[in-house]
Amino acid sequence: MNYLYKSALLSLLLTINPAQALEFNQLQPAQSTMTFGYRQMGVSMEGKFNRFAAKITFDPAKLSSAAAKIEVYLASIDTGLAEANEEVAGKKWFDVGAYPVARFTSTGIKALGGNRYQATGRLFIKGRTLDVTAPLTFQLDGHRGLFDGSFIIKRTAYAIGTGEWADLDTVADDIQIRFHLVVTASPAVNPVH
Amino acid sequence: MISETTGLPDMTTRYTRTAMTLHWLMALLILVVFPLGLYMHDLKLSPLKLELYSYHKWTGISLLLLAAFRILWRSAHTPPPLPATLPHWQQLASGAVHALLYLLLLTIPMTGWLMSSARGITTVWFGLLPLPDLIGRDKALGQLLGAVHENLNYALLLLVLVHTGAALKHRYIDKDQLLSRMLPGRK
Numbered sequence: 001m002n003y004l005y006k007s008a009l010l011s012l013l014l015t016i017n018p019a020q021a022l023e024f025n026q027l028q029p030a031q032s033t034m035t036f037g038y039r040q041m042g043v044s045m046e047g048k049f050n051r052f053a054a055k056i057t058f059d060p061a062k063l064s065s066a067a068a069k070i071e072v073y074l075a076s077i078d079t080g081l082a083e084a085n086e087e088v089a090g091k092k093w094f095d096v097g098a099y100p101v102a103r104f105t106s107t108g109i110k111a112l113g114g115n116r117y118q119a120t121g122r123l124f125i126k127g128r129t130l131d132v133t134a135p136l137t138f139q140l141d142g143h144r145g146l147f148d149g150s151f152i153i154k155r156t157a158y159a160i161g162t163g164e165w166a167d168l169d170t171v172a173d174d175i176q177i178r179f180h181l182v183v184t185a186s187p188a189v190n191p192v193h
Numbered sequence: 194m195i196s197e198t199t200g201l202p203d204m205t206t207r208y209t210r211t212a213m214t215l216h217w218l219m220a221l222l223i224l225v226v227f228p229l230g231l232y233m234h235d236l237k238l239s240p241l242k243l244e245l246y247s248y249h250k251w252t253g254i255s256l257l258l259l260a261a262f263r264i265l266w267r268s269a270h271t272p273p274p275l276p277a278t279l280p281h282w283q284q285l286a287s288g289a290v291h292a293l294l295y296l297l298l299l300t301i302p303m304t305g306w307l308m309s310s311a312r313g314i315t316t317v318w319f320g321l322l323p324l325p326d327l328i329g330r331d332k333a334l335g336q337l338l339g340a341v342h343e344n345l346n347y348a349l350l351l352l353v354l355v356h357t358g359a360a361l362k363h364r365y366i367d368k369d370q371l372l373s374r375m376l377p378g379r380k
Contacts, residue, residue, distance in 0.1 A: 042320030
């Protein structure tokens, strides 16, 4: 075993030393999902966004410096029906031509005990920014951190679905946003002791 | 019920009141749900389209339940005999048409339900009772079931034309009492 190999092994062992604080900051988009649920004519419906990006810094030991900025590319919506995908991209719904991105910017996160947390932030959609609060869980799965949570937005608050679609008997006001984010860690830059 | 003229139970000349109610109620519902299906399919996506699809599904599931009950009822109640003067081939044809009609009354709503399941849109009867999804989400299968549902409906249309055409022929050309077996009240 040559010296280079040994030192590489040594540094690897140091890297995964559990005593060292881990900062979860690399979103794994292919393993993550951003889905939504709503009611249409009394029927629970499901859809998803295929493309989103996130800048996350999360260290369970240092919540005060945790932050998240998540961007969802609205044109990547998949309602399960091509006709509906086309419709919701239009002006009455998301107006993706003018507002291609929905953006969540965190303002804080607090621990609720165990693996439960509550994130607060500002959610921008279609020219409007509103406060949202999302309960979530954080779990460690090997070197991966799993964030799972959901929150409800009112589509009328963002003028999503106007004109003939404003009638809430057909498509209900509540839209549940569900996220499953897989974020891997890189060691936090340790300050000098 | 006893016939005033013959003193024999009406059952021998007429369908039971239950069978008549089921027949005419289902005929009425089919008269609504069939053109509704044709019309809504070509609509541009709109709240109206979503509403009509729901009404179509609710009616279809109601028809499925009525059909199931009707077939059970039919199996327990012998229908009134066909006129003895009816040629043998017409008796056979009548039996075949009725058997096929019963088959379609079951398979058409079933394929609609299956299609909804495959397309990932649960059927919630009258917006209140969610029916189980019979199969998982499968786009290609959903399209196939849509085509099957549509073609079974054209088969139904054809059979209904034969069925009503035969009934009307008996009433207005042969001038026999065949149709009165399915009509209430009149003797």
